[in-house]
Amino acid sequence: MWMSPLPPGPSEPPLIQTLRWIARPIAFMESCRRRYGDAFSVSFVGFQRPMVMLGDPEAIRALYTESANGLPPGRKLSLLPILGADSVLLLEGREHLARRRLMLPPFHGERMRSYETIVREAVQRELAGWREGEELAIHPRMQAITLEVILRAVFGVTDPQRRAQLSERLPALLDGTASVGLQLRMLLAPRLTRADPLKEMKRQLVGIDELLFAEIAERRAEGDSSGREDILSLLMAARFEDGSAMADRDLRDQLLTLLLAGHETTATALAWTFDLLLRSPAALARLTAEVDAGEDDEYLRAVISESLRLRPVVPLAGRRLASELEVGGLTLPPGTDVTPSIWLTHTRADLYPQPYAFRPERFLQSAPQTYGWIPFGGGVRRCLGAAFAELEMRVVLETVLRERALAPVSARAERVTRRNVTFSPRHGTRVRASARVAQPRRAPEPVAA
DSSP: OOOOOOOOOOOSOHHHHHHHHHHOHHHHHHHHHHHHOSEEEEOOTTOSSOEEEEOOHHHHHHHHTOTTOBOOTHHHHHHHHHHOTTOTTTOOHHHHHHHHHHHSGGGSHHHHHTTHHHHHHHHHHHHHTOOTTOEEEHHHHHHHHHHHHIIIIISOOOOHHHHHHHHHHHHHHHHHHTOHHHHHHHHHHHHHOOSOTTHHHHHHHHHHHHHHHHHHHHHHHHOGGGOOOSHHHHHHHOOOTTSOOOOHHHHHHHHHHHHHHHSHHHHHHHHHHHHHHHTOHHHHHHHHHHHHHTSOOHHHHHHHHHHHHHSOSSOBOOEEOSSOEEETTEEEOTTOEEEEBHHHHHTOTTTSSSTTSOOGGGGTSSOOOTTTOOTTOOGGGSOTTHHHHHHHHHHHHHHHHHHEEEEESSSSOOOEEEETTEEEETTOOEEEEEEOOOOOOOOOOOOOO
16 A cells, blocks of 8 residues: 555545546535645545645646656556557657657747648638527537648648548547546456457557558658648658657657647637637627737737636646655655646636636736646646647637627536546537628738748
8 A cells, every 4th residue: 555644635435536536626626625725635546546736836846847757657548559659748758858859849939830821721611611690619610620720730631532531530539538438447447347448449540540651651752852841741850869760650659649639628728718708798808809900919818828727628737756845845755646736726816816717917917927827737748739729729719709709608607527638618618600890810920931
């Protein structure tokens, strides 16, 4: 049995704690904070050790700035069979840092701005299919947009037939990974059955892999003279410090990683942002006026920061301690599984007055505190695509608000539901959409050569 002076936590059996976490995760975390404070231990089915949740930014800083801290075992449990052993999400130590250095440049600087046109075109194609006054769920519409963006900007698929096949097969795979039922089966399978809970997804992956390897082979045949700027092409041209390139399997693993990490999360963040805006008429009016003026995006950026604060899509981003963690009277031994509770950190009244209110204005005067605002995690494992995701959100919000007037279908704000590791709007953010008089769009800034 795991014996250590960990912070106190709920006394219920692991099964009860697991069910509370899956059914009502925010209520579970809030009740723990009220009773135990900023640090508490939880026990979930399928894990041999308790896990410590943190809400204090200084403790999170200490956790994330120690680069030797590893991954908790739960991450590999369901992701390894899908993403593959070379996924940057699953590698540790030098191998992780080598992949990260290779993959970071395409997601930063002026090169990233070159994808803005792709995002805008994807939004406009989606909006063209919205009927006047129809009732629709925003979340699946945003998923369609973010999938197209990934297929074009990340995968760079230009063959119409291959893109159509991937557009059909990838959503089924993603829906499977988002299933709470799958999460339960993964936790319980070792105890209850020998059946492989990932059997169907592995079957789906066979066909997807065939398409991805065909795309990679075709790209290699084109050589370096193709002039493509999609992320797959950039990764194929990149070199490790020893001069070697990524192998085909390595590239495939990173493509699926970027798909899993960038598709569902960005679409969900957009759905939450629309829900919050539609419940805040003053914020919506101010943002719409800014979009129509086309002179600045300061308030748009504040809206996104506040939405990611109040509705963090991924609730946990943990580590396994490589050495003792000591901060603020808390001492945790090596080997402890520790995770920031992003929701609890983002709703601290000392950091955010009126923490449960949607107030984008709080971010107009100053940038978010580094370890008090962690929707993308932190440290050497901070999300590679964070800047890309925020760019995508800005373009989507700007384009939709310029061309459509949205009204909520229900007077009640969306409740949180789980889609595997993400917190999603239970009903998909249902709205009624009508056309607006098109406003002239601000010309994008030129992209440096």
